[in-house]
Amino acid sequence: MSRSASGLRAWLLQRLTALYLAGFFIYLILYFHFSPPKDYGAWIAWVDDPLNGVALLLFIATALLHAWVGVRDILFDYVPLFPLRLALLGLVGFALVACGFWSLRIILVPLLVRIW
Amino acid sequence: MKFRVYRYNPETDQNPYMQGFVVEASRGMMLRDALLAIQDQDESFAFRHSCGEGVCGSDGVNVNGVNKLACVTPVAELRETVVVRPLPGRPVIRDLVVDMSQFFTQYKRVEPWLKHRDPLPEQEITQTPEARDKLDGLYECNLCGCCSTACPSFWWNPEKFLGPQALLTACRFLEDSRDQAAEERLDALAGPYKLFRCHSIMNCVEVCPKGLNPTKAIGQIRARMLKGSL
Numbered sequence: 001m002s003r004s005a006s007g008l009r010a011w012l013l014q015r016l017t018a019l020y021l022a023g024f025f026i027y028l029i030l031y032f033h034f035s036p037p038k039d040y041g042a043w044i045a046w047v048d049d050p051l052n053g054v055a056l057l058l059f060i061a062t063a064l065l066h067a068w069v070g071v072r073d074i075l076f077d078y079v080p081l082f083p084l085r086l087a088l089l090g091l092v093g094f095a096l097v098a099c100g101f102w103s104l105r106i107i108l109v110p111l112l113v114r115i116w
Numbered sequence: 117m118k119f120r121v122y123r124y125n126p127e128t129d130q131n132p133y134m135q136g137f138v139v140e141a142s143r144g145m146m147l148r149d150a151l152l153a154i155q156d157q158d159e160s161f162a163f164r165h166s167c168g169e170g171v172c173g174s175d176g177v178n179v180n181g182v183n184k185l186a187c188v189t190p191v192a193e194l195r196e197t198v199v200v201r202p203l204p205g206r207p208v209i210r211d212l213v214v215d216m217s218q219f220f221t222q223y224k225r226v227e228p229w230l231k232h233r234d235p236l237p238e239q240e241i242t243q244t245p246e247a248r249d250k251l252d253g254l255y256e257c258n259l260c261g262c263c264s265t266a267c268p269s270f271w272w273n274p275e276k277f278l279g280p281q282a283l284l285t286a287c288r289f290l291e292d293s294r295d296q297a298a299e300e301r302l303d304a305l306a307g308p309y310k311l312f313r314c315h316s317i318m319n320c321v322e323v324c325p326k327g328l329n330p331t332k333a334i335g336q337i338r339a340r341m342l343k344g345s346l
């Protein structure tokens with residue numbers, strides 16, 4: 001439907017990602033409060049747990065999406081000059097995607113290395 | 117009582133300035149009365165007003181930083197020195213008189229009239245009391261503009277964001293059981309600007325002299341959109 005156009009979709013995405021982020025933060029706070037990892041090995045083991053790994057990857061995806069919608073909103077509000085806004089949007093988009101690949105690398109590469 | 121009012125006559129003044137006046141407060145005096153007393157002292161001072169009882173919506177001004185309708189604002193409630201400025205963000209025509217045409221353009225864009233598709237009945241279109249109740253809190257708006265000119269999103273994007281007043285009106289017709297153009301109205305509000313520049317800051321709710329809640333109305337429209345797109 002035409003109505004699901006950028007306004008509603010972005011707004012909904014912002015709320016849904018916010019829910020996940022809030023939930024994940026609560027989990028993190030509880031986890032690190034009650035059983036903080038003692039050393040590097042424990043950290044790796046934590047990420048190695050497929051549930052944690054998936055949750056972490058999902059967290060990164062939602063955090064990036066949430067940031068994207070938020071920054072996009074700020075630019076829509078405060079940068080009326082279209083070329084400047086487009087440039088800034090491009091810059092932010094690039095930075096967020098780069099962050100995404102970087103964290104993927106950090107999380108996935110050690111995993112893959114160990115599997116082989 | 118001490119007042120400082122915004123003065124600007126584009127024909128003679130280089131820059132706007134604030135001018136001090138002293139008005140003797142009387143019992144039950146409203147800000148509009150004080151502005152009239154100021155006008156008695158200096159007849160070149162301009163401001164809009166008409167009904168004097170909160171109905172016509174023509175005397176919205178910014179008082180000590182808050183948008184209010186002058187005729188329903190008792191001066192006794194105001195902190196001295198009372199600073200009176202034009203509604204923020206609108207081009208000043210003279211003194212407290214601002215150009216509200218953009219605000220009315222946005223009002224027109226929501227097509228504020230009933231759209232009935234079926235053949236019209238012989239008599240009036242009836243409404244159940246329950247259906248009528250849904251319009252309470254939506255129809256009372258007097259178009260004073262206090263809300264939209266207090267809304268940061270309207271300051272930044274007045275030509276693209278409809279603003280709380282127009283969105284409240286959109287909701288008023290969406291909720292009306294006699295209106296048959298809900299789909300069309302919702303489609304017209306799609307996109308990132310017309311409605312979705314609202315960030316629920318609620319400045320509009322705080323200032324509305326009629327006690328209306330545009331933020332809630334905007335939420336109602338969003339809920340309808342969501343329902344329609346699932």
Ligand code: SF4
Pocket residue numbers: 266267268269270279280313314315316317318319320321330331334
């Ligand atoms: S709630 Fe929305 S419409 Fe009301 S002042 Fe805030 S941004 Fe503007």
Ligand code: SF4
Pocket residue numbers: 256257258259260261262263264280281284323324325326327328330
């Ligand atoms: S909603 Fe309230 S503040 Fe806004 S124009 Fe209507 S009466 Fe004025």
Ligand code: FES
Pocket residue numbers: 165166167168169170171172173174175185186187188
């Ligand atoms: S003079 Fe009409 S609303 Fe104040």
